Amino acid sequence: MNSVYSVWKENLSGTPDEQVLDKMTGDEIADAFLGNISFGTGGLRGVMGLGTNRLNQYTIERVTHGLAKTILSSDAPKSVGVAFDTRHNSAEFAAQVGETLAAFGLEVYTFDSPVPTPLLSYAIKSLGLGWGVVLTASHNPQEYNGYKVYDRHGVQLTDKMAEEVTQSINTVKFFEPIPENQKALVKIIGTETIEAYLEQVTSFVGSDEGCEQLKIVYSALHGAGASLVPAVLERLGFSPAYVQLSPDGAFGGLKTPNPEEPVVYEKALAEAKKSGADILLATDPDCDRVGVMVKTKKGFEQITGNQVGALLIDYLAIKRGVSEGDTVISTIVSGTLGEALAESYGLDFVRLLTGFKYIGEYIVNLQKGKHFFFGYEESYGYLAGDGAKDKDAVLASALIAKMAAFYHKKGMTLIDRWLELSEKHGYHLEHLHSARATQEKQREIMKRLREKTPIGGVSRVDDYSAGVNNLPPADVIKLHFENGSWAAIRPSGTEPKIKLYAGVRAKTHKEAEKALKELTDKLLSELRI
Secondary structure, three states: OHHHHHHHHHHOOOOHHHHHHHHOOHHHHHHHOOOOOOOEOOEEEEEEOOOOOOEOHHHHHHHHHHHHHHHHHOOOOOEEEEEEOOOOOHHHHHHHHHHHHHHOOOEEEEOOOOOOHHHHHHHHHHHOOOEEEEEOOOOOOOOEEEEEEEOOOOOEOOHHHHHHHHHHHOOOOOOOOOOOOOOOOEEEOOHHHHHHHHHHHHHHHOOOOOHHHOOEEEEOOOOHHHHOHHHHHHHOOOOOEEEOOOOOOOHHHOOOOOOOOHHHHHHHHHHHHHHOOOEEEEEOOOOOOEEEEEEEOOEEEEEOHHHHHHHHHHHHHHHHOOOOOEEEEEEOOOOOHHHHHHHHOOOEEEEEOOOHHHHHHHHHOOOOOOEEEEEEEOOOEEEOOOOOOOOOHHHHHHHHHHHHHHHHOOOOOHHHHHHHHHHHHOEEEEEEEEEEOOHHHHHHHHHHHHHOOOOOOEEEEEEHHHOOOOOOOOOOEEEEEOOOOEEEEEEOOOOOEEEEEEEEEEOOHHHHHHHHHHHHHHHHHHHOO
């Protein structure tokens, strides 16, 4: 660590960053220079600050240098789209990415303001680009930032290509000079591409009369969704009330700008009381995920990602019909009602590893005679249509609003429809428990789980580290119980957490709630999470 720190001190001599290094404590230096921040299938994600284990202009340049080498040796077009969200330093990092790639003679097309991540996915395919980079840390706290890479199809890099980029990055030293003799011009992605994306979304969703009757409050949580979600909703005939639209890297003081967390709806709920709203929508900072709250007799209730996924399968089947080969794609930790509904409509249903990149990859490689119908994951990510190849909260916000309006005209809420479906197909309930855990603790829990099944009644154990159903190896264990319940445990790929997913099915809501609590409590106790 000392030798690496010395190299940084030498290269930053005489700059303001040297003064920052001088003020760091010994513990801060040890942590900041604890290895290199790693590039994986989720790209980069970490705390911002100086050091090899942080996101800063020097780690960004090194990673981009390595990416440029990969691009130059690939058979994909030598062109890259660059986008960024509203986080602190996202715009500056994006500019640096563009300049670095251009220094290698690569064609760079960049947005000049924060945009939703799915727009980049769409633009890559629309403009015929070979690659894409977006600067975002999704829903992480404000001190984080990140760097995601996309292929020519607009799909985030999966395992094999991510490993190639990693190997290329590892050949680059910090502060290694980049070429300047072949620098290309960085071009701005114009409004034509944005307009084409908006048209694609609104065309797919379709406009019906009666949208104006549904009252919506939309929150961008101070993220990139503010640039496009309002435009789509208004084109469809809605007249939403808006909160938290202004760009803010601190997200208005929210600890975690995550639409899965009830606390983020506080301002939307306050606005809902004034406007008499029927539904609340909130997108995360890069606008690839959307959360929903629905007004009921009990007040506003939050709907889970599994519930929304199932509802959208049902709604799309009703409104668009189903053709032979239509396929729904989800994940191994998503709920079971969506699968039951898909089967009832004659839809094929596929489960992949967590990470929407696998869904995007599957869409691109669908076999002849198969057609993409809908994709979703329990963590509020949804996709339909042939636009983006990543989860799309602009499209999903529009679909959810239209679906809510459809049932509103029938005097129903989305929860009413979920109850109807549950009466017919069983009450499927799920719970996710995330616990902070060091990498050592995560390894210890997974090792213990592989050595001994924690509770009885297990009919099958799927250990994905060995590969299951032709999926890539992953550090996930899924337990299937004789009564139809299930549980999955995996370390988080983006945060120091371990995640426990549990799901049950019962004839009544009350029975399902009781079974879910008993299963979750037993697992937490036995696994000591």
